[in-house]
Amino acid sequence: MDDRPRNLRAMLAxxxxxxxxxxxxxxxxxxxxxxxxxxEVFELEERMSELVHDMRAVCVLAARSPRDAEGMSxxxxxxxxxxxxxxxxxxxxxxVTHRLGIPAQLVADLSDAEEVSHRVLVSxxxxxxxxxxxxxxxxxxxxxxxxxxxxxxEWDTDVxxxxxxxxxxxxFLRGSPEGITRLRELAAAPVWEPPHAEDDAAVTxxxxxxxxxxxxxxxxxxxxxxxxxxxxxxxxxxxxxxxxLEDRLDEMKDHLELWVLRSAGADLEPSALRxxxxxxxxxxxxxxxxQMMVWMIEQDEELHPILGIALGEADxxxxxxPVAEGSAIDGAALxxxxxxxxxxxxxxxxxxxxxxxxRPRGGVRLAAGDELIASGPDExxxxxxxxxxxxxxxxxxxxxxxxxxxxxxxNG
Numbered sequence: 001m002d003d004r005p006r007n008l009r010a011m012l013a014x015x016x017x018x019x020x021x022x023x024x025x026x027x028x029x030x031x032x033x034x035x036x037x038x039x040e041v042f043e044l045e046e047r048m049s050e051l052v053h054d055m056r057a058v059c060v061l062a063a064r065s066p067r068d069a070e071g072m073s074x075x076x077x078x079x080x081x082x083x084x085x086x087x088x089x090x091x092x093x094x095x096v097t098h099r100l101g102i103p104a105q106l107v108a109d110l111s112d113a114e115e116v117s118h119r120v121l122v123s124x125x126x127x128x129x130x131x132x133x134x135x136x137x138x139x140x141x142x143x144x145x146x147x148x149x150x151x152x153x154e155w156d157t158d159v160x161x162x163x164x165x166x167x168x169x170x171x172f173l174r175g176s177p178e179g180i181t182r183l184r185e186l187a188a189a190p191v192w193e194p195p196h197a198e199d200d201a202a203v204t205x206x207x208x209x210x211x212x213x214x215x216x217x218x219x220x221x222x223x224x225x226x227x228x229x230x231x232x233x234x235x236x237x238x239x240x241x242x243x244x245l246e247d248r249l250d251e252m253k254d255h256l257e258l259w260v261l262r263s264a265g266a267d268l269e270p271s272a273l274r275x276x277x278x279x280x281x282x283x284x285x286x287x288x289x290x291q292m293m294v295w296m297i298e299q300d301e302e303l304h305p306i307l308g309i310a311l312g313e314a315d316x317x318x319x320x321x322p323v324a325e326g327s328a329i330d331g332a333a334l335x336x337x338x339x340x341x342x343x344x345x346x347x348x349x350x351x352x353x354x355x356x357x358x359r360p361r362g363g364v365r366l367a368a369g370d371e372l373i374a375s376g377p378d379e380x381x382x383x384x385x386x387x388x389x390x391x392x393x394x395x396x397x398x399x400x401x402x403x404x405x406x407x408x409x410x411n412g
Contacts, residue, residue, distance in 0.1 A: 008058045008075070012310035015051045016228070018044055019082045020316075021157060022089035023286070024147050024174045027217070028117030029096045030279070031110050037172070038093035040148065040155050048086045055079050071304040074296050078231070078307060081289040085224070088282040088289075095275045102275040105210045108194070114218045114359075115346070116177050118144065124167040126188035134161030139344030139377040142183040144175030145316075176340040209259040209276055212252050216283040219245050219252070222359050223290035225348045229318045229373050230294045232308050238349065238373065239294035241358045249287035256280045317378050319345075324389025324404065325368035335362030339387070343380030349373040 022044045029037035059076050063069040095102060110116065122128045128136060139145045148157045150170040156163065165171070173183065184192055223245040230238035260277060264270045296303060311318070323330055329337055339345050349358040351371040357364065366372075372388065381400075385392045390402040 008055060008062070009306055009310040011051055011055050011058070012075070012078070012306065015048065015055065015079065015082045016311060017316075018048050018051065019086045019089070020224075021147050022048070022086050023092070023221075024117055025157075025172065026089040026092035027110070028119070028147075028172055028174075029093050030102060030275075031107060031117055032119065033096065033107075035096050036150075036155075038096040040157065041089055041093040043155075044157060045086060045090050048083065052079055052083045071302060074301060074303045075307060077296060078293050081292045084289045084292075085286055088285050091278060091282045095278050100275040100278060101273055103206060103210060103273070105207060106213065106276065106279075109210050109214045110217075113177075113214055115174055115221065116180075117147075117172065117174050118180055118183065119170055119172050120184055120187045120189050122165050122167055122169045122171065123188035126167075127186045128165050128188075129167050131165060132161060133159060133163050133165065136165075136186065137379065138173070138183070138186075139175070140342050140380055140383070141179075142175065142186065143179035143338070143341035143344055144173040144183055145344070145377065146171050146173050148172045175344075178338065179341050182341070204263065205259040206263040206273075209256045209263065212256045212259070213276060213279055213283070216249055216252050216256070216280060218359070219249055220283040220286040220290070222348065223249070223287045225318075225346070225375050226358060226373075227290035227293045228311050229320075229348055229375065230297055231303065232311050232318045233320055233373075234297065234303065234308065236297055237351070237356055239297040241349065241356050242290050242294045243298070245358070246287045246291040249284045253280050253284040316375050317381065318348075318373070318375050319381060319384065320351075321372050321374070321385055321388040321390065321402065323366050323368055323370040323372065327368070327389025327405070328387045329366050330368050330389070331365060333363055333365045334360055337387070339374070339384065343376065343383035343387070345374040345376030345380055345384050347372055347374045 022041050025037050025044070026041050028034070029041065056076065056079065059072040059079075063072045094100070133146060146159050146163075148155055148171075149159055149163065149165070150156075150172070151166070151168070171187070180192065184190070223242050226238050226245070227242050229235065230242060257277065257280065260273050264273055295301075334347060339347065347360055349356045350360050350364065350366070351373065352367075352369075356373075372384075374384065376384070382392050385402060386405055389405050391405050392400045393403050395401045
């Protein structure tokens with residue numbers, strides 16, 4: 001039975017979620033050295049190709065006038081960018097299936113990325129066993145979201161809140177490293193220690209290349225998050241930040257290639273370095289696609305309204321909430337709030353005084369008047385709004401509206 005979505009809005013949301021899942025699974029395949037996960041990326045590519053074909057056909061059929069065509073061109077540009085990001089995920093997965101070299105230092109350093117992939121076995125008698133995902137609220141409880149479930153030899157990448165977990169299921173998740181301990185407690189899994197590279201006081205060119213590649217992974221994922229935010233919010237400032245990140249990724253790739261070539265001349269087997277170059281190429285191209293999406297905003301091109309609607313309905317939503325004076329987060333440092341664990345949101349940027357602080361670190365303190373640009377699970381929105389000093393209420397048109405916490409409905 002064909003379960004593909006039938007309208008453009010649903011197809012766009014599905015394509016966005018699928019491309020992000022592909023990238024997550026591809027990096028996880030590298031981290032765990034798991035060819036089965038890599039093969040799953042290849043199967044998802046087939047679904048993505050079908051979605052892209054259907055979306056392009058719908059766009060062509062919908063363009064009945066020059067104005068329609070101009071609006072649909074923006075949709076086609078986003079579709080192409082999403083498709084390319086899926087292709088980059090395939091290139092990453094091939095590092096595993098083609099046994100390209102990956103230094104042990106890289107696998108260890110991936111544990112320190114801002115968001116990590118993890119897998120856990122659900123044990124009999126655990127809090128997770130025989131319960132639906134919606135009841136577990138893992139994005140809120142552990143700051144991690146389920147990408148896929150493996151049951152025996154069968155994979156389920158279309159997981160939703162109704163998916164009931166059973167003992168023996170293997171979950172593949174993505175989120176904050178800080179949530180791994182809580183996640184494993186819920187699954188009754190043994191204590192887990194991430195891989196570590198051997199300590200070496202001397203910093204080599206290979207060490208520098210690995211550090212830069214982990215930062216490129218972080219930057220490329222941030223660029224994609226900001227690009228989707230810019231499209232949903234129609235924000236030129238965020239679009240400019242995406243371009244800045246894309247420029248940095250280009251520079252970092254140049255440095256990495258130089259350090260890898262130097263490492264190959266330092267008595268290291270060149271075949272063990274090929275994976276680094278493939279990963280760098282993929283991370284840099286993901287940044288390129290993020291910039292391609294926001295180019296339309298920078299050029300004041302008309303965006304079709306379906307983009308904001310569809311991207312806002314994807315598994316991860318983008319929100320912009322101001323910080324109210326006296327709220328729970330007014331004056332608090334991000335590291336104290338653990339928002340990536342509860343309510344499960346990642347702060348992509350902070351708007352302060354007309355400027356943006358993107359990828360804010362834990363030491364950044366929030367202040368009344370700041371605006372948070374964050375992405376996370378839809379079910380976490382009310383809690384995030386409350387932390388910022390607001391209640392989410394439904395207005396006359398059925399849309400959510402922010403009102404001061406405790407004030408009740410604006411119509412009441």
